[in-house]
Amino acid sequence: MRANRLVLLSLGLVICLASYSTAREAREITCIGNVVDEQGRPIAGVKVTFYKRVYGETTYSSNIRPAGEAETRTDGGFSFSTNAESVSYRHGYIVAERKGLALGLACWDMWQDQDMEIKLGEPKELTGIVVDEDGKPIVGAEVGISRLWVGSKLRFGEDLLQALFKARTDSSGKFIFTGLPEDAAAEYLVKKAGLATIDTYRYIPPIGSRMHFVAGQADTHLVVPPEARIEGVVVKKDTGEPLAGVKLTAMQDWGQAVVGRELPITTREDGTFGIDALAAGKYRLQPARYREGPADWATEPVEVITKAGKTSTGVKVELSKGGLLQVAITEAVSKEPVERANVVIQHQQSGRYILGCSEKNGIARIRLMPGGYQVLRVVKQGYTSDKRRETATIEYGKTTYIRWRLVGQLNITGVVRDEKGKPIEGAELRVCPIDGRSSTSDAEGKFEVKILSAERKHNIHVSAEGYGQGHIEINTNYLVDNHFDVGVLTLPPANLSLSGIVLDVNDAPVAGALVSCQGPSQPYRTTRTDTEGKFVLEKICNGKVRISARTSSKQPLYGYIESSAGASDVKLAVSVRGLNAMFSVPEQSSSSDDLPWPEAYNELAICNNIPIVLTTPSLVGRPLPELRPLKIEFSTDTSNKMILVCFWDMEQRPSRHCIRQLAENSEDLAEKGVIVVSVQSSGVDEKWLKEWVKEYKIPFPSGTTTAEAGGDYFTWGVKSLPWLILTDRQHVVQAEGFSLAELGEKLKGIN
CATH class of the missing domain: 2.60.40.1120 (Carboxypeptidase-like, regulatory domain)
Incomplete structure (x- = not known):
């Protein structure tokens, strides 16, 4: 479950x-x-x-x-x-x-x-050997790639990979794949008559999935056991009559359809069926669901446990007509029915998921067994959905009705001009969260951006060569007919420069440092220091500029300073990289007494009158800092419980994703003795934050950083967002700064 x-x-x-x-x-x-x-x-x-x-x-x-x-x-x-x-x-x-x-x-x-x-880069290989349970090479086995991840974003499934990657093992059981990208990671699919079809991919609760084999790896041994089989019959539940032509789907225990074979399978004239080439494990058999209309039959999934080299016989799948759930889906503005919208339903008792799809009339009809269900979401490419969950009780022979609204594609329009009112052609506009496409202004400065996000608030970012940047926030609640005109966005000219020198703590020039600048309306610019540590940043706007520098040495150096566009004598000091401090250097400060020093920073040094964070302390091995200053109060006893703290920013997409994943897995983490708390790390509207937490049903305590956010970051050792901190049952920190994908291993190490 x-x-x-x-x-x-x-x-x-x-x-x-x-x-x-x-x-x-x-x-x-x-x-x-x-x-x-x-x-x-x-x-x-x-x-x-x-x-x-x-x-x-x-x-x-x-x-x-x-x-x-x-x-x-x-x-x-x-x-x-x-x-x-x-x-x-x-x-x-x-x-x-x-x-x-x-x-x-x-x-x-x-x-x-x-x-x-x-x-296209340098090609890498993936090689390995396929053997049986006795370690003997298997000759002539078909080997494919079932899943491929390229970098952190591109993910490809079996259907494409079957066309691109195919191999057969040689006399020594060896196979080889060539031409893989350097940053690729993969899973294998192995087939051989009389043996189990092996897919190395696994979904691992509560973390999710990860790829086991990386490009360049050559030491893989894939062990293929004898096949397991399932033989059974499909009958009508009320009469026991065998049913011919019924399509069945076999699901693995963790919810993935069995891959590497034709699915679904169809029962014979006498209602019997057989499924071969299975690996040992737990499977669920259920009627296949069609893309159009409701299934002919319903049943509770039949669980079968298989053993290598054995046939599980006498499996009986009993089907009935059950009841119907009818979801009527319309577009919110036009009230027109929405065809081909996908409905995601969860059975409340077992937790399993069921899918449905709307027909031309916008109605999705899903045949279900009696019981309690919840409609989790309705999704369709080009639309956003109501953010709600609807419960439904299904009874034999009856139809339960639900209505659902989808919002069509949102169009944002406007004009980009310079400070003299002249249209700017070729300005690039992007939306955050990035669920729509970017857009470019035309010769009249006009643009149109399409948004496909269910987020209420969006930031429109505009930039153009030779100009600064512009930002505007819109609330999609105020759109009329799915359209919003932002009016005129004015960009300042980027016609100034700024120059200076980067020095280390000994006042020695730092060559090859990467120097960048940013600020209100400022374009993002980068350059590198020359052999004398000098740099010039071109094409920036009039006004304040935040300049930062960093090196890529084994012990990176980092520092930043505030100045003004047009300055030619900026001195920027760098030191061993710590946390990005939340303060700047006054333009005319001449002594350290003039510098702003947040009280929480206790590991600072002065270099050329510039406050520099020397180190960010690690919390590992230390007691967890006090949570009350972050406005966190527990409603349950925390004694003998592990605590997982997540620092996040609701305006940052990876952070929101992390919080949602933790929320979805909260029950499993609670069973493991883990209490989760979250800390919002930027100054957002408190009402908006509460609405978001309520809307996504975040079940754990939520706090916020104080006004001196930099102090909180330093106290907690936060270097990036989202940032996870895990304690043992005595509330001593055991791990920090790890990814959500590593949480399972961290918990094993503590338990």
């Missing part, structure tokens, strides 16, 4: 598979890209293939087919066009191939135009 509650983390892929193409509106969309080498130079003559995902009749079924092929031009460019079909969830992949270089991979969401750059 615990694993079932966590399967929602992987539903993004399943939702992608929950609908297929039916055109409501035909318009052409284009993917434009460039293929470059590691130095950013264009590569001509690269074969580029556009693949489309094609969905099957039932959920969990899809495949990939080529939809276009091109060769890059002398500038490395390529393009593909296709029809946008607004009623379907579509997904495509772009694959770039050049002999002697690694594969280049990219995703195209296929609901709007997209620009991309694909970088």
Whole structure:
């Protein structure tokens, strides 16, 4: 049950598979890209293939087919066009191939135009050996890659990878894959007649998933046991009559459909069925769900435990008509029905998830067994959803009705001008949170940005070459007909420079330091110091500038200072890098007495009258600092409990994701004896923060940093956000600064 509650983390892929193409509106969309080498130079003559995902009749079924092929031009460019079909969830992949270089991979969401750059670098290999349980090589086994992550963002599934990576083991059981990107990580899929089909991917509650094999790895031994089989019969529950032609899906215990074989399987004329090539483990059998209309039958999933080399016989799946849940989905403004919207439902007792899809009339009909359910979300590409959860009780032979609203794509328009009122062409506009596309202003300075986020507040960021930056916050609650005009955004000219020198604590020039600047309306600029430690920052705006410098040596140096655009004698001191201090240097200060010193900083030094953080103390091995100053009070006894503190910023997407994941896993963490608390780390509106916490049902205590945020950061050793701190049961810190993916291992180390 615990694993079932966590399967929602992987539903993004399943939702992608929950609908297929039916055109409501035909318009052409284009993917434009460039293929470059590691130095950013264009590569001509690269074969580029556009693949489309094609969905099957039932959920969990899809495949990939080529939809276009091109060769890059002398500038490395390529393009593909296709029809946008607004009623379907579509997904495509772009694959770039050049002999002697690694594969280049990219995703195209296929609901709007997209620009991309694909970088081809040095190819890496993945090699290994496939053996049986006695350690003997298995000859002629089919080996594929079931999942591939490239970097931290690009993730690819079995359907695409089957077309790209195939190998057979040789006489020694060895296989090899070539052309992988340097930052790739993968999982394997192994097939051999008479043996279990092995997928090395695993979903690990409460952390999620991670890839086990990285590009360049050559020491992999894959052990393939004898196959397990399941044999059974499907019957009507009330009469015992065998049912022919019923499609069944086999789900692994942690919620993933069995991969590497044709699914679903279909019962024979006498109602019997057989599933082979299984690994030992726990499986759930259930009727397949169709992409159109309700399933013919319903049942509680039948659990089967298999053993290697054995056949589980006598399995009986009893089906009934159950009851219906009918969800009517409309667009909030037009009131029109929304076709191909995906409905995510959770069975309240078991925690398992069920998917449905709306038809042309906007109604999703889902056949369910009697009991309590909760509609968690309704999603569709190009729309945002009501943020609510609706409960429903299903009874035999009855239909339960629910209404749901989706909000169509939000359009933000405006004009970008300079301080003299002249339109600025080519200004780039981006949205944060980044759920929409960027946009560029035209010759009249006009722009349109499309937003697909359920967030209430967005920041529009605008920048242009030769100008500063502009920002505006909008609240989507105030949109009229899904449209909001921000009016005129004015950018100041960036026609000044700033120069100076970077020194270490001994007043020696620091060569090769990376120097950057930022500030209100300032463009982000970077440069490096020369051999004398000198630097010049060009094209900045009039006004205050925050200048920072850092080195990339084994013991990095860091420092920053505030100055004004046009200054030519800035002296910036750097020291062993600590936490970014939350204060600046007054322009005319001549003694250390004039400098602002937050009380919480007790490890500071003076260098050229500049306060510098020398070290950020580690909390590991120390008692957890007092939580009351952060406005955290516990409603439960914390004695003999581990405490997990998460510093986060609700205006930062990774932070919000981290908090949501902790909230979803809170029950499992509580069972392990872990109390979770969160600390909001930036000055946001307290009412907005409370609304967000309430809306996402964050179950654990939430606090905020004090006005002197830098002091809190230093006290707690926070170096970035989100920042996790974990104690043992005596509240002594055992780990800090780790990722959510490492939490499971940290807990094992403590227990």
